Amino acid sequence: MFARYLVSRVASVIGVLFAVSVITYGLIHLTPGDPAETILTQQLEQPPTPQQVEEFRAEQGLDEPVYIQYVHWLGDVLQGDLGVSYYNDRSVSALMIEALPATVELAVAGMLVSLAIALPAGVLSAVYQNTRIDRISQIVALLGVSVPNFWLGFMLILVFSIYLGVLPVSGVGGLDHLILPAIALGTGMAAVVTRLVRTSMLEVMEAEYIDTARSAGLSERIVIWKHTLRNALIPVVTVVGLQFGRVLNGTVVIEIVFDRPGLGALLVEAIFARDYPVVQGVVLLTAVVFVVSNFCVDLLYKRLDPRVTLGEQAQ
Template sequence: MLKYISKRIFLVFFVILGVTIVTFCTMHFAPGDPEEVIAIARYGEDLTQEQIDWVKVTEGFDAPVYIQYMKWLDHVLRLDLGQSLVTSDDVLEEITIRFPATMLLAFSSLIISLTIAIPAGIIVAIKKNAIIGQFFMTGSLIGVSIPNFWLGLLLIWLFAYTLHLLPSYGYGGISHLILPAVTLGTSMAAITTRLTRSSMLDVLNQEYIVTAKAKGLDNRTIILKHALKNAMLPIITFAGMQLGFLLGGSVIVETIFAWPGIGKLLVDSIYARDFSMVQGCVLIIGVTFALTNLAVDIAYAFLDPRIRYE
């Protein structure tokens, strides 16, 4: 198992290196010259060629691209992501301030998703031809079909403006968390319910489940003790991928609810043409996603005996 974990860590190193290359290239090869973008952010639209040339020299844009990348990577390895071109704040410090809000929203959404999806998926697998099974399957189909931005606006209209029960935006107590977490959690739950159903149906047809039934074990024991553990493997994989996406910043939902996380910071920085902040946010999102997938791979080693034996 140690060999398996070491191999995954080794591979993640190259994934993160690839993230740095993609992040750097995306910003530097985007339409428009980076020195002009930075000059506009600093001096406004009324630019002189001397100001653009000054930015080009001071920021090192006159050097070959690979030299620029090596210099930027050197700063990244020293945890220096530069300063905001708009506010002059330290990029890493600003992201660190925003990250707890994104983490709170991500884990709350994941808990809501799994709390709904796992019981619903089990019920649908066991009672696939019953009315309750059809009800949950229809609900999951509707959930998959509804876009996050539309569901978020619908919840704001219903619970904030019509019923006046919950705030429509901002970051504060648990009341501010409910609407964005439910928006993300229910859409994830719809997909996870269908995945849980498929995984449970596959496991329930295995020979060891038939043997357990032949031994006279009750259905509750068979499902919860024998079937669910093996059915959880693909669910954990999907949940890990979703958590990586959420921790990286759910851009649309954070923007709709003015939730001060990384996703909202990224959108605001794009509108402000804050070159350094956008680059830092994209890098942190990519690294977070890679590390979350690494954690899922390690969890697999503990949950799946086949990996341990190999």
């Protein structure tokens, strides 16, 4: 059963990645702007001559029809070659491998920050429903969703780096370099998850087995943190899993603000330069992360709720 699930899942993954690659390739080619003009203008510090543009296009295969370029790219990808950046002549894989650790580090830290805020806040909000704690928690959640993370990033820098001088402004390095970007990144997601935990907790708290647990004499702490929260976490896990992709996207802005050389910064530069192979590579990688995190969510479902069987779900 699980094997059949796996086969069906892999097939859908291949379909998704193929669709993502076609759409990305199509969209970036439809976007105004010519890689030859853009990249040569930046490299030469002046507009290129028509001959230079022609040579660049020929060298990079940009003079061929778009579908031929795509077929060539796909053929290379299937052989494990993501191509070479138009901009700096380096392999896309090498660029991504260099950038990936900083981004993963930030995304994981952002997730941890968001969970560290959201779980207690959501639980407290549900347990003390309609009290001052609940209202404060909801207001904070609303603010968290509404505040743009780049603005929050600058405010955090102002307070903790400039006024208090306790944390670095930007760059990568030790744990201290990670704290502010992780807070800026994780806060938005924390707000979403807080509200979700609260709602889910309230639903579970009304279930009969919770009354049973209480009547069996279990302490309120055990009832809430073990029986209620565990069951309330099932929908939360789904959202958190999907949010990981969102967190990866969020790193684009945060990496610029905090000057972290990660995938987000690489993608932004590649888009501005019309560096198609790098854009394709990063988007493909992001799609893979989305798909894998979804798969992990499914596996976690089973762990959290033994009634779930993945084979049946696939059917």
